[in-house]
Amino acid sequence: MAKVALVTGAARGIGLAAAKRFLADDWRVALLDIDGDNLARTFAALAKPETTMAITCDVADPSGVTRSVNSVKERFGRLDALVNNAGIAIFKPILEVTYEDWSRVMAVNLTGPFLCTQAAAPVMRDNGGGAIVNITSISGLRASTLRTAYGTSKAGLAHLTKQQAAELAAIGIRVNAIAPGPVDTAMAKAVHTPEIRKDYHDHMPLNRYGLEEELAEAIYFLAGDRASYITGQVLCVDGGFDSTGIGLPTLRAEKRNG
Numbered sequence: 001m002a003k004v005a006l007v008t009g010a011a012r013g014i015g016l017a018a019a020k021r022f023l024a025d026d027w028r029v030a031l032l033d034i035d036g037d038n039l040a041r042t043f044a045a046l047a048k049p050e051t052t053m054a055i056t057c058d059v060a061d062p063s064g065v066t067r068s069v070n071s072v073k074e075r076f077g078r079l080d081a082l083v084n085n086a087g088i089a090i091f092k093p094i095l096e097v098t099y100e101d102w103s104r105v106m107a108v109n110l111t112g113p114f115l116c117t118q119a120a121a122p123v124m125r126d127n128g129g130g131a132i133v134n135i136t137s138i139s140g141l142r143a144s145t146l147r148t149a150y151g152t153s154k155a156g157l158a159h160l161t162k163q164q165a166a167e168l169a170a171i172g173i174r175v176n177a178i179a180p181g182p183v184d185t186a187m188a189k190a191v192h193t194p195e196i197r198k199d200y201h202d203h204m205p206l207n208r209y210g211l212e213e214e215l216a217e218a219i220y221f222l223a224g225d226r227a228s229y230i231t232g233q234v235l236c237v238d239g240g241f242d243s244t245g246i247g248l249p250t251l252r253a254e255k256r257n258g
Contacts, residue, residue, distance in 0.1 A: 001077075001078070002026055002027060002028050002051070003027045003028070003078075003080040003081070004027065004028045004029070004030070004072065004076040004077075004078050004079050004080050004081070005018075005019070005022045005027050005028075005029050005030070005079075005080065005081040005082070005083065005223065006029075006030045006032060006068075006069070006072050006079060006081070006082050006083070006116075006120060007019045007022070007029060007030070007031055007032065007083040007085060008032045008033070008059050008082075008083065008084055008085050008086035008112070008116060009032075009033055009059075009085040009086030009087060009135075010029075010031035010032055010033055010039070010042070010085070011031065011033035011035050011038040011039040011041075011042045012038060012042065012185075012186060013185040013186055013187065013212060014085055014135065014180065014183065014185060014212050014215045014216065014219075015031075015033070015083070015085040015086070016031075016042060016212075017212035017213050017215065017216035018083050018085065018215070018216045018219045018220065019031050019046075019052075020046075020216065021213075021216040021217065021219070021220045022081070022220065022223075023046070023048060023051065023052070025220070026051075027051075027080075027081075028051045028052070028076050029051065029052050029053075030052070030053045030054075030055055030068075030071075030072045030075070030076070031043065031052060031053070031054050031055070032054075032055040032056075032057050032059070032068055032086070033054075033055075033056065033057075033086070034056065034057065034058045034059070034086070035056075036056035039054050039055075039056060040054065042054075053071070053072070053075050053076075055068045055071060055072075058108075059084075059086045059108060059111075059112030059113075059115060059116055060104075060107035060108050060111055060112050060115070062115055065112075065115045065116055065119050066119050068119075069116070069119040069120050069123060072123075073123050078123070078127045079120055079123040079124055079127065079130060080124065080127070080130045080131070080223075081130055081131050081132070081133070081223040081224075082116060082117065082120045082124075082130070082131075082132045082133070083132075083133045083135070083219055083223065084112065084113035084116055084117065084132065084133070084134045084135060084157075085135040086108060086112055087108060087109045087112075087135065087137075087153075087154075088104065088105060088108045088109065089105070089147075089150045089187060089191065090104070090105055090149055090150065091146040091147060091150065091191055092146060092148075093145075093146060094148045097148050097149055101149055102148075102149045105149040105150055105153050106149065106152075106153050106156075108153075109150070109153035109154060109156075109157060110153045110156045110157055110160065113134050113157055113160060114160060117132055117164055117168075117175075120132070121168055121171065121173055124171075124172070124173050125171040125172065125173065128172055129171065129172025129173055129174075130172070130173050130174075131173065131174045131175070131176075131222065131223045131224070131227070132164065132168075132173060132174070132175040132176075133175075133176055133177065133178060133219050133222045133223050134157050134158075134160070134161045134164075134175070134176070134177040134178075135177070135178050135180065135219075136154045136155075136157045136158045136161070136177045136178070136179045136234060137150070137151070137154040137179055137180060138179050138180065138181045138182075138236060138238050138241055138242055139151040139154050140152075140153075140154030140155035140156075140157065140158050140179060141155070141158070141179060141234075141236070141242055142241075142242060154179075157177065158177055158179070158234050161175055161176065161177040161232065161233075161234060162232045165231040165232030166232065169231060174222075174227070174228075174230065174231040175231060175232065176222045176227070176230060176231060176232070176233045176234070176235065177233070177234040177235070178215060178218050178219055178222065178234075178235055178237055179234050179235065179236045179237065179238065179242070180210065180215050180237055180238065181200075181204070181210060181236065181237065181238025181239050181241040181242070182197075182200045182204075182209045182210065182238070182239075182241070183209060183210040183211070183212060183214075183215060184209045184210070184211060184212070185212060188209070197209070200241070202249045203241060203244060204238070204239040204240055204241045204244070205239065205240035205243075205244055206239035206240055207239070208239060209239075210237065210238070210239060214237065215237055218235060218237045222235065
C-alpha cells in the first residue's frame with residue numbers, strides 16, 4: 001500500500017514543494033493549511049484527487065488538529081510521515097513586539113508542531129512507525145535583528161525535535177528537523193529587501209538563496225527509509241550560512257582582483 005504523508009503549511013512554498021516531492025514517488029499526501037482559498041487552488045492545480053486531500057486547519061487549534069489527523073486516517077487508513085512546516089513570521093524591533101505578536105508566533109511555530117505530533121504519533125505507531133520532519137530555521141540557531149519571537153520559536157522547535165526523538169523512538173518514530181537558510185519563498189521575497197539579500201549573499205559560501213525544491217529533497221530524505229538510522233538531528237540546508245564566519249566578501253574581492 002502506498003505510504004501517506006501529512007504536510008502542514010502546504011498551500012505554497014516549502015510545504016507545497018515537499019508535497020510535490022512525496023507525490024513524485026507515489027506517496028499519498030494530505031495538504032493542510034490555514035488559508036482555505038489558496039489551499040483549494042493548490043489542490044485543484046495538483047489535479048490528483050485520488051492521491052491527495054486538502055484540509056483547512058489552524059495548527060494552533062487542538063481540536064482542529066485532532067479532527068484533521070482523524071480525517072487523514074479515515075481517508076487513507078494510515079500515516080507514515082508528518083512534515084511540520086506551517087509557520088508565521090512577525091519581524092519587529094524587540095521593544096515593539098506585542099504580547100499578541102509573541103503569543104501567535106509561539107502558538108503556530110512551536111505549539112503547532114507539538115499538537116500535530118501528539119495527534120499523528122498514535123496513528124503512526126499503530127501502523128508500525130513513521131517519521132516526522134520539523135521545519136525550524138537558521139534563525140533558531142543564529143540570532144539576528146527583528147526576530148525575537150520568530151527566532152526563539154524556531155530555537156524551541158529545534159529542541160522539541162530532540163525531545164520528540166528521544167521518546168518516540170520507542171514506538172518506531174524518527175524525528176528530525178530541517179533548518180532552512182534564506183530560501184526564495186514568497187515570505188522571503190516579501191520581507192527581504194535588496195540590502196538584506198546582499199547581506200545574506202555576503203555570508204554564504206554558496207552565494208545564493210536556496211530553492212524550495214532543494215528543501216523538499218532534504219525533507220523527503222529524512223522522511224524516508226534511507227534515513228532509517230537518523231533521529232534527533234537538525235540539518236541546516238542553508239548554503240553554508242550557519243557554518244561560516246566573516247571574511248567571504250573580502251576573499252571574493254581578492255579572487256576577482258588576483
